[in-house]
Amino acid sequence: MSPYVEELQQTLQEYANASIAQQQKAYLKDLFEHYGIKAPVRRSITKYLLTKEARPFKEELDTIVKELWTLDQREFQHFGLDLCDKYKRQWVKSDLSLFEHMVVHKSWWDTVDFIAVNLMGPYFKQFPELIETKMEEWIQSQNLWLQRCTLIFQLKYKKDTNTALLSRCILQLNHTKEFFLNKAIGWALREYSKTNPKWVMEFTDQQQLHPLSKREALRLM
Incomplete structure (x- = not known):
């Protein structure tokens, strides 16, 4: 274990709470172990490790984060999300x-949604030339979490949303029975309805969306 991750582990272990851990584990369908540290507390006790003085060099990020992804407790992955977020100004193409x-590892909505919206979203703003190729690759991947990313990475784009791309991704995934994809379709449309409700209304009228997707899309209308 790297010294940086070891220090993180020691910090988390000091604040472990078995009762809360059981609740958190149940909330995520018993998929992951937990220390039982709620997000505000975790961010507070690990704040120093995210400072410029304490965090690893950018060149070490890939190795550190992949190490965090091998560890059992979910707090390690959540910390890894916050760590990646600190390097936005230093991202290069290979970070994707x-x-x-x-x-695609230890996949569940609690990490995937953050990655898609808060990491991939800004990343593709920096490297838009990669969007078309990656969206097609992910849609064809048969991995539902990569497919979910194609639907929600633009969630914070507002007026900069590429509606042609959003429409294409939705229509390519529209006939799935997968809950997490149908929910994401509705979420993406609902979020964009805050910017362009007319477009969303017309799109939902013209397309045969899954009832869950349509219900979620029109929730704010």
């Missing part, structure tokens, strides 16, 4: 492979 690794 790390984000993909994070999506």
